[in-house]
Amino acid sequence: MDTSVFIKYLCPDEQEGEATELVGQALSGRIVLPCFAWAEIASVLRKKVRSGLLTEGEAGQLYSAFGELPIDYVDGEDIRARAWxxxxxxxxLTLYDAVFLAVAEKERANYWTADTVFLKALVPKPSYVFALGRENGRDG
Structure with a gap:
């Protein structure tokens, strides 16, 4: 899963049942993310505070809730090279999404995203990449 999915799971203004279900299912397995994913989540939450969508307190609670998720953060030269x-x-244009892809590929994990622009760039789309809202991968 990438930042777009976790934000839909965490934020009241973007909450989506599909994201909640997906994260709930993932909790019974292993969640692997790039080592910087916590900073991406925090950055999006800070932007929401700045734009008035969340209060400082709400954002802090959501950031704490994210921090309590059992996430394995991974990094390595092989991931960096593959992301490049x-x-x-x-x-x-940037490596952020590519690092999520490289982590999913290395860890043989499904990669979920709600970022439609990113999905359109993935031609050909790797078999482990899924769009949020597509019945959690059951559509193949």
């Missing part, structure tokens, strides 16, 4: 390669392969 994937960013070039898919024409991505």
């Amino acid at each position: 390669e994937m960013a070039g392969m898919y024409g991505l």
